[in-house]
Amino acid sequence: MNTRTTDTQLKTAELKAFIFDVDGTLSNTERDGHRVAFNQAFDEYGIGWHWSVETYGELLEVTGGKERMKFYAEKFLDKSEVPEDLMEKIPELHAAKTRHYTELLSTGAIPLRPGVERLINEARQRGFRLAIATTTTPENVTALLTHTLGPESIDWFEVIAAGDIVPAKKPAPDIYDYALKEMNLSAAECIAFEDSANGIKSTKGANLNTIITINDYTSDHDFTGASIVLDQMGEPDQSFSVISGDADDASYLDCDLVLKLHQQTATI
Ligand code: XBP
Ligand code: MG
Numbered sequence: 001m002n003t004r005t006t007d008t009q010l011k012t013a014e015l016k017a018f019i020f021d022v023d024g025t026l027s028n029t030e031r032d033g034h035r036v037a038f039n040q041a042f043d044e045y046g047i048g049w050h051w052s053v054e055t056y057g058e059l060l061e062v063t064g065g066k067e068r069m070k071f072y073a074e075k076f077l078d079k080s081e082v083p084e085d086l087m088e089k090i091p092e093l094h095a096a097k098t099r100h101y102t103e104l105l106s107t108g109a110i111p112l113r114p115g116v117e118r119l120i121n122e123a124r125q126r127g128f129r130l131a132i133a134t135t136t137t138p139e140n141v142t143a144l145l146t147h148t149l150g151p152e153s154i155d156w157f158e159v160i161a162a163g164d165i166v167p168a169k170k171p172a173p174d175i176y177d178y179a180l181k182e183m184n185l186s187a188a189e190c191i192a193f194e195d196s197a198n199g200i201k202s203t204k205g206a207n208l209n210t211i212i213t214i215n216d217y218t219s220d221h222d223f224t225g226a227s228i229v230l231d232q233m234g235e236p237d238q239s240f241s242v243i244s245g246d247a248d249d250a251s252y253l254d255c256d257l258v259l260k261l262h263q264q265t266a267t268i
Contacts, residue, residue, distance in 0.1 A: 013188035015262045017129035017158075018119075019179055019208070023136055024195035024215050026116050027144060030060065031217070033110050034136075037101035038065070041093050044100075047083055057217050063135040063198050064169045066094045102143040112148045113213065115233025115240075115253055120149070122255050124156060131159040131183060133175045133192070133202075138162040159183055171198040173205030180206065191262050197221035209262050211253070214243060227261040 023029045035056040042049040049072070051059065062071040069090050073082045083089070104110070123130060132141060141162050145153045154160070159182040166174035180187060187207035194200050194210050196218045203210040204225045212229040214221070223229045228245030232238075234252030246264075250257045 013186065015128070015191060015259055016189040017131060017183060017185055017191075018123050018258070019131045019133050019176065019190055019192045020120075021192070021194045021196075021199050022132060022134040022141055022144065022162075024218060025113070025193050025199070025213060027110055027112050027148070028215055029110055029136075029140075029144065030215075031056065033101060033104060034065070034097075037097045037104060038069075040100040041097035044096055045089070045093055047086070047093075060196070060217055061198075063171070064163075065097055065137070066090050067169065069093065098137050098139055101140055105140075105143040105147050108147055110144070110148075113215075113232060114235050114238055117149060118235060119233055119253060119255070119258075120153075120156070123258075126255050128255070129183060129185075130157045131161065131179045131190075132157050133161045133179045134163075135169045135175070136162060138165075171201035171205070173202050176203055176206035176208055191227070191258060197223070200224075200226060211258065211261060212243075227264065 020026055023034065027033075031053055035051055035053070039050055051072075055076070059068050059072055059076075062068045070087070073086055120130065134141060138160060141160055142154060145157075149156075159179045161175050161179040161182070166172075166178050168174045176187075176192065180190065183190075190208055192203040192206075192208040192210045193213070194203055195213055195215055200210050200212065200223055209227045210225070212223050212226045213232050214229060223244070226245065228247060229243040230247075230253065231241040231243060234240030236252060239251040240247070240253065245261075247257060248260065
């Protein structure tokens with residue numbers, strides 16, 4: 001029998017690290033967090049834009065706040081509606097948006113999604129390494145972690161790969177490739193947690209197994225290639241719904257289920 005491993009044969013590597021997306025995965029930050037902060041920045045600068053819940057859903061096609069504003073100006077407005085100096089103002093406008101967003105988070109208004117804190121605590125207890133790979137600004141990650149898990153939680157994550165640290169944002173795989181390189185781990189030794197089509201394109205580009213928890217903005221996205229698609233991570237007293245994939249008889253996502261999902265699909 002030929003025992004040589006080929007690219008197409010499945011082989012399980014030991015799972016060593018969990019890599020988390022932030023927006024939509026750890027917390028439902030988009031509709032009531034980022035969107036609100038963008039609108040506050042637009043008001044502050046008197047540019048007369050307002051992003052409704054619906055419009056913002058369309059704008060999520062583009063990741064990155066600066067990129068999203070540029071996309072809106074180019075694709076949603078007539079040239080006449082765009083202030084002449086807008087393009088050069090975008091970094092300043094984005095800094096104002098980050099200020100509004102972090103202020104909003106500091107009020108504790110945006111909680112973590114069900115099961116996130118429990119899974120992170122269990123992963124730490126069991127010795128899994130943790131990282132973050134996100135399109136948002138580092139300040140925003142710090143604000144979310146500080147005001148949900150506490151300031152000490154920043155140090156639980158070995159790598160916080162965020163924002164402009166790589167030039168090409170999701171759906172490019174660069175942010176995950178960066179996190180893997182910083183941790184000196186192969187993709188087969190890690191599993192990613194995402195919520196969106198742009199997110200899974202990024203993880204798949206980096207060859208990572210991926211667990212998806214959908215939200216209102218992403219429930220109709222294409223998650224081909226995911227290890228499982230869930231409506232939430234769930235809690236012992238709050239069962240998840242399996243959208244696609246096999247959770248055996250589990251009713252919430254714990255490390256044993258993560259391990260099982262990783263073993264089923266890991267490739268090297
Ligand atoms: C998050 C994003 C970000 C935030 C805004 O995507 O798309 O653009 O909406 O963040 P992901 P900034 O969850 O895939 O990382 O304004 O700080 O860029
Ligand atoms: Mg996301």
